Amino acid sequence: MTAGAAGRARSISPRLAGLLLVSPALLVIALFFIVPLGLSVHSAFTDKAGAFTLAHFAKSFEYYGNDMVFTVAIVLLSCALIAAVAIAIAGYLTLGEHPRTKAALRWLYRWPLFIPFVVTGQVMRTFLAKNGMLNHVLVGSGVIEPLAAQSLLDWRGIVIAFVWKQAPFVTLLLAGAMASVDPQHVEAARNLGAPRWRVLGGIVLPQVRGTLLVGLVLSFVTMLSVLSVPMMINPNSPTMMTVDVAYRISTHGDYAVANALCLVSLLFGAAGAWVYLRHAVRRAEQVS
């Protein structure tokens, strides 16, 4: 009897200890994430008198509906281009046959990973301008006529900055996954006469699809939240929602509409999280 009781006491105490161990982390999450989120949600749905209202959302959609569409379109287009660039680079790193080119590429492609978004924005601002470096090179090398030079500092500039910054991240994940694909699969396909692009598309890519998807979802959520790049390249309409949030706060001191916009943005991010979780769960099930 006494031994059983003692055993039970011991079986409870580790659970308590576990709870105690996670409590600081839980507390931090509750204090710095859940509470501010709750306050944001509250402010988005209440008017000045404290009553429930949907007016802030109505205003968000009336003023910034275009920007919402624009934001999603920009981010999705960037994701597609990032995928293309990442597959090309990671594919060459895995299947390429020229060791020196591979070494140079491996060394070069990671650089943007270490450059903050705000610096990227600043670099692109002079690089993509009408009389910027890109056009100088194009005109100088005779690719385009001087009069055909145009500024890329609009939605295209934002896409270029995003792809430049995020493609290395996805490539890093993808190249790692591709390296762990069983080389026998590749060799078998090559022996049967498949060209490299078919090996990439038919053998390697299907096996690393999950990693690519995860990389893209993480990039999607990251790009959704970037303020510096759209602010520096194209703060005028149409622009991304982050600029509108900053503008509502800084020019109007209007936290309610800003919070409503943030919640809409959160919904977009949640869609990404949903894809991510569904994929992660499926993967976990496969493993078990």
Place this chain on the structure above:
Amino acid sequence: MKKIALCLAAAAAMAALPAAAQTTLNVVTAGDQNMVDYVNTFLAPRFEKLNPGVTVKAVGTGPGDAGSQKIYEKLSAQSKAGAAAWDVDVAVIHQRGAATMVKENLLAAYRKQIATDKLVSRDSAKNALGQNVDGFVIPMFHSQIALAYNPDLVKSPPKTFGELEAWVKQYPKQFGYNGVKGGMSGVGFVMGYVSATSGLGKQLEEGPYDAGRKAAIEKSLAGLKDFNRNVVLTPGNAGTLDMLNRGEISMGPVWVDMFYTWVADGKLSPKLKLALPEPGLPGQPMYYAVPAKAANAAMARKFVEFAASPEIQAEGIVKKFNWYPGIDAQHVQSKLDKASWDKLFTDIKPESLQRYGRPFPLSDYFTDIVEGYERVVMK
């Protein structure tokens, strides 16, 4: 036991001594980096030399009204928390921020207590976007928005907004400005356009506020939408100057002080010129204010008195930083050599500044105009 207590008391006294002799004056400033630079590199060393034991610490809160908004939020939070002493001694703020802070009793009515009070008589020292701020603020400087243009490409700049509209049609994509989300030079241009084309100029500046004017404002903004078809939208105040400098546009609204500073730093072609079209573009002062419960209020007043003195205004505000003086011009002019004074008025003469340098519209109209811009022009 007694010994320990004595030791502790002695230690406390020693710790307190240098603190009593050493005062840190917290100057929190909105605006671009040049504001922080001005306090740190120009004002602080001179003030500290005159007042041994005082350290001036300047902190910037960011450009535009957003910077003032942050100061407002900080003071408002300290006020609501019932703090006895606030940790901002001197606040440097925009008109909109000053209006809100005076309305919510966050500022001290300190101006009568300092000597430089007598040197300010301009309207902007009493009235900030319709709010009476008399006694609570002293202008640090005035800044003005004007059209910068490249005289190689534009022989005679437009003299009115009507001429500007015609010019833009004739030379599409040669005029650039930064919309309403990319800094105040763009916002100011929009205000100027609405003032000029709606026929509401006087009422927008002096009131009374009438929500019924929205229709007239939006009609004028519809004209701006047409106007925008032939212009380039630039990324920010600096973006307009950059594009002018690279020759991508040949005209655009800019802050005059920024323009002169960029020319002085070699970042902008000295060939570019400035013009003020009729009936004018807005400008605004930055204000020195002392929060209602500033921890070092007496020292803060001393600091503002020093910063607003004619010598400092001449040497720092006009000569080094290319701003128009905050206190009345005649007090400053006598302290400056003619060349430095004339440099400020090379392109825009004092009399046209007097006539065409307008205040920003009242807060409520301001909001109607920028929100109208979003609804009408951006759609």
